[in-house]
Amino acid sequence: MMNTRDFEYFVQLVDLKSFSAVAKVFRVSQPTVSLSLKRLEEQYGIELIHRDRSHNTLTVTAAGEQLATHARSILSELRQTQQDLDALQVTTVRLGLPPIIGNYYFPKLIPHLVNNGSMDHLQTIEGGSGNLLKRLRAGELDMALLGSVGPLVADDLQVEQLFARPFAIIAAPQRKVGQDGAVAFAQLVGEPFVALGEQYVHAQAFRALNHSAGVRQRVVFRSDDVSLIKTMVHQDVGIALLTDLAVTPEDHLQLIRLTDPGQPLFTVSLVRRQNQLTTPMQRKVMRALIQAE
Missing domain, CATH: 3.40.190.10 (Periplasmic binding protein-like II)
Structure with missing residues (x-):
């Protein structure tokens, strides 16, 4: 069975093109990195890294580049999954608010959040819509009220247009x-x-x-x-x-x-990541924000 550590070693090897450098990053021996690469090449039945021992150089093959792309995506998804699972154990809801929405619209929502008991569990984080969207995608926010020019559409997001x-x-x-x-x-x-x-x-x-x-x-x-x-x-x-x-x-x-x-x-939407796990408190906040409209 595939060890995700093999992917981590491999991505670093593609980036650094040095077994010793990868070994130093992970504080393991160089043979450990070499054996990891061997497992991947045996698993997929194709050369991923071409080693020119006469010139002491490494070249990533086309298959290696392809695997590295998928490996980065898999590792990113695993990190995001861990963050989501960790978030299920806390009751704080991190809500992103751009300045205009935070100053001129959000105060109208506070009574709804107070009435359903979620206001005390809310942590608001301010920033521009572009920056908040990046933080949302990185898992640093649970949801955000974002402004956009027209409807916000993205395959990786759940978007509830409010007004x-x-x-x-x-x-x-x-x-x-x-x-x-x-x-x-x-x-x-x-x-x-x-x-x-x-x-x-x-x-x-x-x-x-x-x-x-x-x-x-x-x-x-x-x-x-x-x-x-x-x-x-x-x-x-x-x-x-x-x-x-x-x-x-x-x-x-x-x-x-x-x-x-x-x-x-000027379109305001409640935005979350697609496939994001939600806590009961997050659902209470979402209901208050949506029903306020």
């Missing part, structure tokens, strides 16, 4: 933008924009609107701080593209609707 909201233009009360609270994106050419950084899906929506309108809007300032962006807009430094989810009456800003057809939507 979609429009992007809008925000402007200082005194700035004249559009007509009757609406404007086409192309009509904003010449207006200075203050824009959110790449960690926000707004950057993707901004590019999509530029492309569909056939324009290139002028950005005079960028920041990852939503509050700073709104402050600069209020001071009339420029206008900004922002989901209406993040605009409140206390901001004292104009909220101007975009009239462009087929415009992008």
Whole structure:
């Protein structure tokens, strides 16, 4: 029967191309690594590593490259399985929250989490949607409320779309933008924009609107701080593209609707890994988040 340690040795051998280096990494003897390779080659009946003893070099064969790809995937899946099994023994639920969702939407969910007894078991972790998605896939989060431009689709994820909201233009009360609270994106050419950084899906929506309108809007300032962006807009430094989810009456800003057809939507989804084992507490949190809508 295959020993997963053989895969671990083999992946390192493909990367390091040195039996002695692999032996040093795992603190075993060099013959141990050689015997491991021999077992794999006998198991699959094909040469995986070609050894040129005259030049003291190692070459990974095509079969070896193929096996290394599968071995990495298998080892990654085994590590993920162990993390999932470990997680079943704890009651803490790690929930990823991007800044806008965490600041402007999540507070509305707290009563639902309190009522079903899951709030005390929740650990919220903040970050940009892209970074949180990486951490979710790595098993560092149990679930995340993520924003995306349109529906989030990925074969390795379970996605429960909660709602979609429009992007809008925000402007200082005194700035004249559009007509009757609406404007086409192309009509904003010449207006200075203050824009959110790449960690926000707004950057993707901004590019999509530029492309569909056939324009290139002028950005005079960028920041990852939503509050700073709104402050600069209020001071009339420029206008900004922002989901209406993040605009409140206390901001004292104009909220101007975009009239462009087929415009992008700020979509919020509850996201988990596909085939992830779930604890009773995780299921309680999921129910509270989904039923809140």
